[in-house]
Amino acid sequence: MIARLTTALGLLLLTALSxxxxxxxxxxxxxxxPDTVFSSERALRHVSEIARRPHPMGTAEHDRVRDYIxxxxxxxxxxxEVQTTTAVGTRYRSAGRVQNILGYLPGARSNGKAxxxxxxxxxxxxGPAAADDGAGVGALLETLRALCALRADNASLANDVIxxxxxxxxxGLLGAAAFVREHPRAKDxxxxxxxxxxxxxxxxxxxxxxxxxxxxxxxxxAAGDVTAGSVFTTIYRVLPNDTDLSELSVLQVPALNFAFxxxxxxxxxxxxxxxHLNPGSVQHHGIQMLALAKKFGNEPLPRPRTxxxxxxxxxxxxxxxxxxxxxxxxxxxxxxxxxxxxxxxVGASLRGxxxxxxVVVVCGVAASFIRxxxxxxxxxxxxxxxxxxxxxxxxxxxxxxxxxxxxxxxxGALLVWSGLGIGLSFAAPAxxxxxxxxxxxxxxxxxxxxxxxxxxxxxxxxxMLAGFAYTATVVMLGVAGAGAVAIVVLPSxxxxxxxxxxxxxxxxxRAALTAFVSAAVVIAxxxxxxxxxxxxxxxxSSLVYAQRADQGxxxxxxxxxxxxxxxxxxxxxxxGPAWTTRIGSSVQSLFGRAVPSAGxxxxxxxxxxxxxxxxxxxxxxxxxxxRGNTAVVARVSxxxxxxxxxxxxxxxxxxxxxxxxxxxxEYWNVPVEGVLLSLTIGAGERLALEIAARRPGLPxxxxxxxxxxxxxxxxxxxxxxxxxxxxx
Numbered sequence: 001m002i003a004r005l006t007t008a009l010g011l012l013l014l015t016a017l018s019x020x021x022x023x024x025x026x027x028x029x030x031x032x033x034p035d036t037v038f039s040s041e042r043a044l045r046h047v048s049e050i051a052r053r054p055h056p057m058g059t060a061e062h063d064r065v066r067d068y069i070x071x072x073x074x075x076x077x078x079x080x081e082v083q084t085t086t087a088v089g090t091r092y093r094s095a096g097r098v099q100n101i102l103g104y105l106p107g108a109r110s111n112g113k114a115x116x117x118x119x120x121x122x123x124x125x126x127g128p129a130a131a132d133d134g135a136g137v138g139a140l141l142e143t144l145r146a147l148c149a150l151r152a153d154n155a156s157l158a159n160d161v162i163x164x165x166x167x168x169x170x171x172g173l174l175g176a177a178a179f180v181r182e183h184p185r186a187k188d189x190x191x192x193x194x195x196x197x198x199x200x201x202x203x204x205x206x207x208x209x210x211x212x213x214x215x216x217x218x219x220x221x222a223a224g225d226v227t228a229g230s231v232f233t234t235i236y237r238v239l240p241n242d243t244d245l246s247e248l249s250v251l252q253v254p255a256l257n258f259a260f261x262x263x264x265x266x267x268x269x270x271x272x273x274x275x276h277l278n279p280g281s282v283q284h285h286g287i288q289m290l291a292l293a294k295k296f297g298n299e300p301l302p303r304p305r306t307x308x309x310x311x312x313x314x315x316x317x318x319x320x321x322x323x324x325x326x327x328x329x330x331x332x333x334x335x336x337x338x339x340x341x342x343x344x345x346v347g348a349s350l351r352g353x354x355x356x357x358x359v360v361v362v363c364g365v366a367a368s369f370i371r372x373x374x375x376x377x378x379x380x381x382x383x384x385x386x387x388x389x390x391x392x393x394x395x396x397x398x399x400x401x402x403x404x405x406x407x408x409x410x411x412g413a414l415l416v417w418s419g420l421g422i423g424l425s426f427a428a429p430a431x432x433x434x435x436x437x438x439x440x441x442x443x444x445x446x447x448x449x450x451x452x453x454x455x456x457x458x459x460x461x462x463x464m465l466a467g468f469a470y471t472a473t474v475v476m477l478g479v480a481g482a483g484a485v486a487i488v489v490l491p492s493x494x495x496x497x498x499x500x501x502x503x504x505x506x507x508x509x510r511a512a513l514t515a516f517v518s519a520a521v522v523i524a525x526x527x528x529x530x531x532x533x534x535x536x537x538x539x540x541s542s543l544v545y546a547q548r549a550d551q552g553x554x555x556x557x558x559x560x561x562x563x564x565x566x567x568x569x570x571x572x573x574x575x576g577p578a579w580t581t582r583i584g585s586s587v588q589s590l591f592g593r594a595v596p597s598a599g600x601x602x603x604x605x606x607x608x609x610x611x612x613x614x615x616x617x618x619x620x621x622x623x624x625x626x627r628g629n630t631a632v633v634a635r636v637s638x639x640x641x642x643x644x645x646x647x648x649x650x651x652x653x654x655x656x657x658x659x660x661x662x663x664x665x666e667y668w669n670v671p672v673e674g675v676l677l678s679l680t681i682g683a684g685e686r687l688a689l690e691i692a693a694r695r696p697g698l699p700x701x702x703x704x705x706x707x708x709x710x711x712x713x714x715x716x717x718x719x720x721x722x723x724x725x726x727x728x
Contacts, residue, residue: 014458015466017315044277047138047277047282058096066101070082089172090655091656093666094174100166107157114188114301115160115296116191121167122170127273131260131266132267132272135285136285147297162188173243173244196257197267198259201276202261204258206220210253213308214307219295223287243257256292258289261475268714270712271536310326310432328426334439354412355409379479380470385520386484388516395513399508420435438464438465462494539710546580546720549723555590557573573592584692603624615682624670633665633667634665634667636690646678670693686728
């Protein structure tokens with residue numbers, strides 16, 4: 001009994017340690033620390049100033065934050081400038097007048113090449129943006145202060161450092177696009193480090209790299225306490241997500257991208273504030289930023305050209321990095337060990353593998369239908385429910401099979417894990433390591449059949465996969481859809497691999513199934529009562545007042561009616577008229593009610609020129625938006641736009657994330673002189689142009705009731721939009 005209890009507690013402890021390792025943030029450092037050390041307390045002083053109020057492009061608060069950063073650079077004695085220009089994005093259908101801030105620390109032995117440190121200082125309209133990306137701005141200012149302290153101690157970096165505070169990241173990566181395409185120092189960048197946030201807490205993951213990442217990732221070891229994995233970078237490359245690094249990638253230089261992503265419920269909401277920002281997350285940002293600035297700042301630039309790497313962080317060992325060819329060699333080694341295994345017949349292996357795959361597939365398919373939302377979507381409790389249920393089912397099947405075919409479960413697990421390790425080593429080396437190393441140790445343990453060897457397998461497998469499963473679901477994907485599949489499939493595979501130890505705890509399949517399913521039910525009941533909307537886990541909402549300038553009608557509603565507060569604020573609702581679907585950069589229905597017009601000032605479109613040449617008609621239209629508006633959307637429908645330019649800059653659609661049947665752009669921070677829009681269509685075709693100007697807030701007559709603490713404005717927040725259409 002004692003042996004069974006000890007084994008169970010040991011496995012639980014390993015699982016908990018694996019999760020804690022990827023969830024625990026570094027201890028914040030006080031402002032009393034030496035000048036050359038990064039202090040989150042000092043960095044948070046900057047964040048507190050930056051995140052007083054929302055500061056999206058086109059607002060007075062945005063300009064206040066700009067001036068604050070410039071003042072801090074001046075106080076440090078850092079040369080700086082503002083790059084003011086029209087930016088046209090290449091990932092999204094957006095443009096705008098950006099004001100990038102650049103600070104320069106010249107190197108003692110500079111050859112003109114530079115280390116680029118990147119954050120963005122704009123925020124969304126709904127929230128004060130303390131984490132996204134006030135934390136990055138605060139960390140960069142504190143890093144620059146520490147670098148200046150080094151310079152004062154006669155320890156200047158050898159290479160130039162460029163600090164880039166981009167504008168318009170939230171509007172479509174606009175500042176980064178403008179820097180890459182127009183700033184003369186873009187060509188000098190030898191390596192880029194970007195710092196972001198997708199939540200308000202958690203470790204700062206290194207989740208994306210530039211091309212040929214072996215050298216850059218090896219240098220990441222200098223930061224010491226890092227969380228990184230090539231599996232994350234591979235997955236991120238195929239996801240529809242972007243940061244400024246997506247525009248900087250055009251430079252084709254080595255790059256590392258960092259972000260903390262826990263607390264995603266507060267991301268882009270009014271609760272992205274200093275009160276909810278974890279100082280440990282800021283400290284982790286800064287530890288890595290300062291260490292890498294010194295590392296790359298003192299080593300030769302440009303960096304050597306390398307291929308991609310396989311990398312992951314391990315307890316006590318730090319960041320493990322090796323080239324792709326070693327991954328393939330490990331795959332071959334697994335194949336040799338599998339073929340040389342003396343235990344278990346081929347039939348037993350195939351039977352066990354077939355049952356294993358069948359059970360795992362059934363569990364994965366069932367999990368794909370899980371539909372959680374709100375706080376439950378990011379809940380560790382609900383992740384535990386799915387994990388326990390999956391473990392119970394797999395363990396029960398495994399034990400039942402072992403009773404009839406004693407060698408089949410173990411042999412089948414080795415075959416499946418070896419197959420995953422071999423296949424991924426050659427097909428997708430960067431994601432191979434979570435399966436290669438447990439498979440290798442399991443094959444070695446199979447030869448000895450000693451308890452110590454089995455515990456080594458458990459340590460390797462759980463340390464690699466338990467924390468990864470938690471991160472992939474509770475932090476990144478959510479406990480639904482792909483996230484639910486991951487939180488079920490990975491523990492299921494682990495059950496079969498760790499069967500020799502689990503057999504010491506459970507002998508009967510019925511007892512195992514009862515124990516785990518009962519635990520899952522108990523936790524589900526607890527989660528139902530405890531996982532609910534709160535200030536820390538809020539419900540998102542936003543209201544829209546939409547006015548049609550030409551007809552004088554208006555509509556008040558929301559694009560989402562999922563929460564009780566929104567339904568109460570709007571009363572009886574119906575789907576809005578067709579024109580209300582055209583007020584944003586994407587076509588979405590608005591639900592609400594018709595209301596009297598508030599008489600808000602409307603955007604205008606003035607024809608500047610209209611000419612036809614070689615079968616093509618080119619129109620130049622000037623768009624103007626009343627003061628107080630943050631953005632104006634322009635849409636052309638019913639006719640193909642052959643070419644377009646905004647303020648004389650060609651719109652390149654080759655790298656756009658999404659296709660659209662309409663030609664659309666969203667222009668942020670419209671200047672006083674307006675925006676020149678050049679559109680080329682076929683000769684003889686008529687141009688139908690729709691424009692909609694957006695401003696934060698609602699007319700006084702439509703002020704909603706005060707939101708309770710568990711309901712927050714998100715993304716654009718409550719906004720007013722004035723729409724009109726013109727024909728040429």
